[in-house]
Amino acid sequence: MADIKYIWNELVAIYRDSLTAPSFNAWIEQATPISLINNDLTIEVPSALHKEYWEKNLSTKIVETGFKLTGSEITPIFTIKNDIIEDISAQPKMEPIISDITKENSKKALLNPKYTFDTFVIGKGNQMAHAAALVVADDPGSTYNPLFFYGGVGLGKTHLMHAIGHQMLINNPNAKVKYVSSETFANDFINSIQNRTSESFRQEYRNVDLLLVDDIQFFADKEGTQEEFFHTFNSLYNDGRQIVLTSDRLPNEIPKLQERLVSRFAWGLSVDITPPDLETRIAILRKKANAEHLEIPDDTLSYIAGQIDSNIRELEGALVRVQAFATMKNEDITTSLAADSLKTLRSVGANNQLSILSIQEKVCEYYHIQLKDLKGKKRVKTIVLPRQIAMYLSRELTDNSLPKIGAEFGGKDHTTVIHSHEKIQQLLETDTSIQKEINDIKNGLSN
Numbered sequence: 001m002a003d004i005k006y007i008w009n010e011l012v013a014i015y016r017d018s019l020t021a022p023s024f025n026a027w028i029e030q031a032t033p034i035s036l037i038n039n040d041l042t043i044e045v046p047s048a049l050h051k052e053y054w055e056k057n058l059s060t061k062i063v064e065t066g067f068k069l070t071g072s073e074i075t076p077i078f079t080i081k082n083d084i085i086e087d088i089s090a091q092p093k094m095e096p097i098i099s100d101i102t103k104e105n106s107k108k109a110l111l112n113p114k115y116t117f118d119t120f121v122i123g124k125g126n127q128m129a130h131a132a133a134l135v136v137a138d139d140p141g142s143t144y145n146p147l148f149f150y151g152g153v154g155l156g157k158t159h160l161m162h163a164i165g166h167q168m169l170i171n172n173p174n175a176k177v178k179y180v181s182s183e184t185f186a187n188d189f190i191n192s193i194q195n196r197t198s199e200s201f202r203q204e205y206r207n208v209d210l211l212l213v214d215d216i217q218f219f220a221d222k223e224g225t226q227e228e229f230f231h232t233f234n235s236l237y238n239d240g241r242q243i244v245l246t247s248d249r250l251p252n253e254i255p256k257l258q259e260r261l262v263s264r265f266a267w268g269l270s271v272d273i274t275p276p277d278l279e280t281r282i283a284i285l286r287k288k289a290n291a292e293h294l295e296i297p298d299d300t301l302s303y304i305a306g307q308i309d310s311n312i313r314e315l316e317g318a319l320v321r322v323q324a325f326a327t328m329k330n331e332d333i334t335t336s337l338a339a340d341s342l343k344t345l346r347s348v349g350a351n352n353q354l355s356i357l358s359i360q361e362k363v364c365e366y367y368h369i370q371l372k373d374l375k376g377k378k379r380v381k382t383i384v385l386p387r388q389i390a391m392y393l394s395r396e397l398t399d400n401s402l403p404k405i406g407a408e409f410g411g412k413d414h415t416t417v418i419h420s421h422e423k424i425q426q427l428l429e430t431d432t433s434i435q436k437e438i439n440d441i442k443n444g445l446s447n
Ligand SMILES: Nc1ncnc2c1ncn2[C@@H]1O[C@H](COP(=O)(O)OP(=O)(O)OP(=O)(O)O)[C@@H](O)[C@H]1O
Pocket: 115, 119, 120, 121, 122, 123, 126, 151, 152, 153, 154, 155, 156, 157, 158, 159, 160, 215, 248, 284, 312, 313, 316
C-alpha cells in the first residue's frame, strides 16, 4: 500500500528542484495532500486559480512520479479549501539569486527593490492575487491579460505589481518593463503634446514587454489620457505584451471611465485583495522585523497586529513607531512598551479632531467630484450619494451639531443631515460596495 506521506515528500523534493522559489511558495507550499484512496490522490488547494494551475502545469509530474514510486497509475484530484491557511510563518525563506543585469534593469524600470515575491507574505486575502501575479510573471502576455488588482488602501497591490516586474526580469533580464502611476502616464502624455514629442511617447509606452500602471482610478476625469491609454492598451495587447493595472475599485465602478476601457479590462482577470486576517498580519510583522534584525517577542507582534487591522502600510508604520519609541527610551521592545508607544499615537489622533472640511475634501477626492458641487444643490446621483456620505461621516466622526453640519454643506437644513445620515445607515446594512467605499474613505482620513 503506497504511503501518501512518502509520495508527497518525493513530489515536493522534485518540485523544489524544478520550480523557482516564488513558484514553489505559491503552488506547492499552499497545497496539502488529503488522502490516497484507490490510487486517487486528493490534494487541497486554496482557490480555483490554484486548481487550474495545478491541473494544467503540475499534475503530469504527479502521475509520472506516482507511477515510478508505486507501479500504479495515480490520479490527482484537486479540491478547493475554505478554511484559513495554517502556519503562514512557515513559508520557506529561499532567496532568489539575482544577476547584476536584472538588478540594473529593475532600477531602470523604477521598481522598488523591496517589493518582490520573496518579501510578500501570502495570506487569505491575497493568495489568489499572488498566484495570478506569479502566473503572469512566468508566462506574460498569454494567460491573464490584462491582470487587474483592486482593493483598499495599503493592501499590497503596488507590491505585487512590482514583484511581477522583478520576477519577469529574473526570468528574462532583457525584458522591457515599465512601471508608472496613472498620474505619471497622464503627465507624460500631456507633456508629449506640449513638447510635440508624441512619437517618442508612443515609442516609450508601446515598446515594452510589461506595462504596469498603478491606481488607474485617477484616469476618471481625464478624457484625453483615457483616449491615449486606449490606444496604448490595444497596441500592447495585440502584440501579446503583458499589461497589469491596479485600482481601488473594479473598472465598472470607476466614475467616468470609458465603456470601451471597462470592457477591455474585463478581457483578462480581475482579482481583489482584501484586508489580511490576524495570522497574516502577524506573519507580515515578523517578516519585517526579521528583515530589520529586530528582536521582538511573539506576543508583542501579536499585540501590534491586533491594533491595526485594515491597512498594511499602517501596520508597518506602527512597527516603525514602536521601534523608534524603544530607541528613544533605550529599552527593549516589549508588549507594554508597544502599548505605550501606540497609546501616545492614539491620544495625538484624538486631539486632532477631524474637520468637516477634511471629510468633504476626502469624499470629493474619492468620488472625483468638486467641492462646490458637494456643497451645492445639484440633484444628480453621482453628487447626491457622495454628499449624503460626507454628511453621514461628519455626523459620525466629528462632534459638530446637526445645524453646524448643515451650514457647512452650503446652508442646508439640519433635517437634510438627519435624512442623509439615516439613508446611509440603511444602505450600510445591506450594500457591500457602500460599506467598502465608506471604509476606504475612513482609512484615507486616518492616514
Ligand atoms: N502581503 C504582504 N506582505 C508583505 N508586505 C506587504 C504585503 N501587503 C502589503 N505589504 C506592504 O504594505 C505596504 C503597502 O502596500 P502597497 O503600497 O503595495 O499597497 P497598495 O494596495 O498599492 O496601496 P495604495 O492603494 O495606497 O496604492 C508596502 O510597504 C508593502 O510592502
